[in-house]
Amino acid sequence: GAVVSQHPSWVICKSGTSVKIECRSLDFQATTMFWYRQFPKQSLMLMATSNEGSKATYEQGVEKDKFLINHASLTLSTLTVTSAHPEDSSFYICSASETVGNTIYFGEGSWLTVV
Amino acid sequence: SQQGEEDPQALSIQEGENATMNCSYKTSINNLQWYRQNSGRGLVHLILIRSNEREKHSGRLRVTLDTSKKSSSLLITASRAADTASYFCASSSGTYKYIFGTGTRLKVLA
Numbered sequence: 001g002a003v004v005s006q007h008p009s010w011v012i013c014k015s016g017t018s019v020k021i022e023c024r025s026l027d028f029q030a031t032t033m034f035w036y037r038q039f040p041k042q043s044l045m046l047m048a049t050s051n052e053g054s055k056a057t058y059e060q061g062v063e064k065d066k067f068l069i070n071h072a073s074l075t076l077s078t079l080t081v082t083s084a085h086p087e088d089s090s091f092y093i094c095s096a097s098e099t100v101g102n103t104i105y106f107g108e109g110s111w112l113t114v115v
Numbered sequence: 116s117q118q119g120e121e122d123p124q125a126l127s128i129q130e131g132e133n134a135t136m137n138c139s140y141k142t143s144i145n146n147l148q149w150y151r152q153n154s155g156r157g158l159v160h161l162i163l164i165r166s167n168e169r170e171k172h173s174g175r176l177r178v179t180l181d182t183s184k185k186s187s188s189l190l191i192t193a194s195r196a197a198d199t200a201s202y203f204c205a206s207s208s209g210t211y212k213y214i215f216g217t218g219t220r221l222k223v224l225a
Contacts, residue, residue, distance in 0.1 A: 006157070032211045034211070034212075034213075036215075041220070042217075042218075043203060043215045043216060043217045043218045044158075044203070044215045045215075046212070046213075046214075046215075049211065049212065091155070093157055093158065095158075097211060100209065100210060100211055101145055101146055101165075101207070101209060102163075103148065103160050103163055104148060104160070104205070104211075104213060105160065106150070106157045106158040106159075106160075107157050108156060108157035109155075109156065109157045111155070
């Protein structure tokens, strides 16, 4: 089946630095990808919709200047957490679908720890 | 909250028993999908059921959908220890955007 790859799997960074997480669709093209955040033992909260070739659409309450999303190609979206703070520590997951209404595939997620 | 509700929040059963999880959503949907998540990992797709379908099967999994009640259920038959995970439903009104349920943490005891 379709595969979505996410990198890195885990990252530790210092407060104030920026960290980039990549999401790739390996065997299909995805004009739209999604970024979620998940706190321990909680559900997934949609952060933003990443649109290839245009600006991302952010959910209410998500700081667009803090969570920069770039969807430079049909197979790659990146999430950059800027000026990271310990409260940004979380599990970040991306997803993609080849067409609307079909199966959504998820990456393996990225653990971010800000120290 | 945009999230759908799932119940129970946690479920503990013996190996071989059946596990049933329920999901309710708030708006009309085009399709609903169920996912499994092992601790600290990404989500694995289980089943997609469309709004014009009432029931779907996949191996030991059975999913039902009742659009009049805005609810869906996931049944895992003859559960195994390896089924221990969190299970989420995700609903869509026909766009790429999916709203996730709160999840059910299933523990299957060997």
